[in-house]
Amino acid sequence: MLEDLSQYILDIAENSAKAKAKKVLIELAVDNRNKSIVLRVSDDGWGMDEEFLRKVEDPFTTTRKERKVGLGIPFLKQAALACEGFFDIKSKKGEGTVIEAGFRKDHIDCPPLGDVAATIATLIMGWPECRWIFRYSVDGNSFILDLDDLLDHLGDRELLKSPKVVLWIKDYIQENIDLLNQKKGGEDIA
Amino acid sequence: MPKIKNLDDLRKIREESKDLTSARSGGKKKIIVGMGTCGIAAGAREVLTAILTELDKRGIKDVAVETTGCIGMCQYEPLVDIIRPGEPRVTYGNMKPEDVSRIIAEHMINGNIVWEKVIGRTD
Numbered sequence: 001m002l003e004d005l006s007q008y009i010l011d012i013a014e015n016s017a018k019a020k021a022k023k024v025l026i027e028l029a030v031d032n033r034n035k036s037i038v039l040r041v042s043d044d045g046w047g048m049d050e051e052f053l054r055k056v057e058d059p060f061t062t063t064r065k066e067r068k069v070g071l072g073i074p075f076l077k078q079a080a081l082a083c084e085g086f087f088d089i090k091s092k093k094g095e096g097t098v099i100e101a102g103f104r105k106d107h108i109d110c111p112p113l114g115d116v117a118a119t120i121a122t123l124i125m126g127w128p129e130c131r132w133i134f135r136y137s138v139d140g141n142s143f144i145l146d147l148d149d150l151l152d153h154l155g156d157r158e159l160l161k162s163p164k165v166v167l168w169i170k171d172y173i174q175e176n177i178d179l180l181n182q183k184k185g186g187e188d189i190a
Numbered sequence: 191m192p193k194i195k196n197l198d199d200l201r202k203i204r205e206e207s208k209d210l211t212s213a214r215s216g217g218k219k220k221i222i223v224g225m226g227t228c229g230i231a232a233g234a235r236e237v238l239t240a241i242l243t244e245l246d247k248r249g250i251k252d253v254a255v256e257t258t259g260c261i262g263m264c265q266y267e268p269l270v271d272i273i274r275p276g277e278p279r280v281t282y283g284n285m286k287p288e289d290v291s292r293i294i295a296e297h298m299i300n301g302n303i304v305w306e307k308v309i310g311r312t313d
Binding site for chain 2: 007018121126154161163170175
């Protein structure tokens with residue numbers, strides 16, 4: 001198991017990038033009234049056929065050759081179900097994959113959000129050619145970061161590999177997450 | 191909390207540092223951080239952030255930083271590879287954010303391998 005939601009997001013979204021997605025949408029929605037957190041990662045990568053999809057939740061399924069177990073998806077599913085949440089994966093060969101995991105935020109086993117800003121910045125740095133879109137919402141108020149908007153201002157995609165730019169992106173996301181969390185009267189959201 | 195950052199900062203960064211792009215992917219000095227499930231679980235993202243912070247702090251612009259998946263040495267994660275042109279590629283294991291500044295100063299900049307953290311070497 002991983003420590004927090006931000007680590008699951010990094011792990012799952014890397015699968016999208018490795019599946020040659022051109023666009024990956026990461027949505028994290030916190031709902032304080034319904035006491036839920038819903039994570040959705042949607043990509044337009046190469047997707048999975050029905051046979052692979054059936055066994056992808058099994059730890060002994062992986063596409064890699066370095067080891068025989070793939071723990072990313074089983075970990076996320078286990079974490080979601082451990083706090084009476086839900087897990088769902090839909091995929092179509094050649095079209096893409098959507099993974100959804102729900103968590104009950106008042107459950108003792110609900111993982112903390114962790115450093116989501118560092119996760120998004122790490123994904124952008126690692127796969128700058130992919131269009132990352134991150135939406136964080138708290139009770140209906142949202143912050144959206146679209147890598148295309150950043151590139152409009154930055155001009156050169158190569159600059160996404162510069163430490164200064166990556167750290168700026170991380171701080172920018174963190175600042176906006178903090179702002180949304182504070183809107184909810186300072187209540188601890190995760 | 192007032193908003194401090196906005197997207198126009200990126201234009202400023204771009205104008206202020208025309209030489210930032212020297213760290214292009216084709217750059218010869220390279221740092222590679224393992225970011226598979228095993229790496230993430232062991233704290234690789236924090237190590238990566240420490241590396242970026244250290245490079246930014248020292249104003250080092252000729253080092254390309256990359257991430258990679260699992261290379262099958264999960265027990266030694268977080269793994270960090272240092273590549274200097276014309277020298278063997280060195281893999282450091284069990285890296286912690288606090289190890290980063292020493293490895294960048296001693297190895298990346300000065301070329302002296304920090305042997306106590308080395309787990310592999312490719313000539």
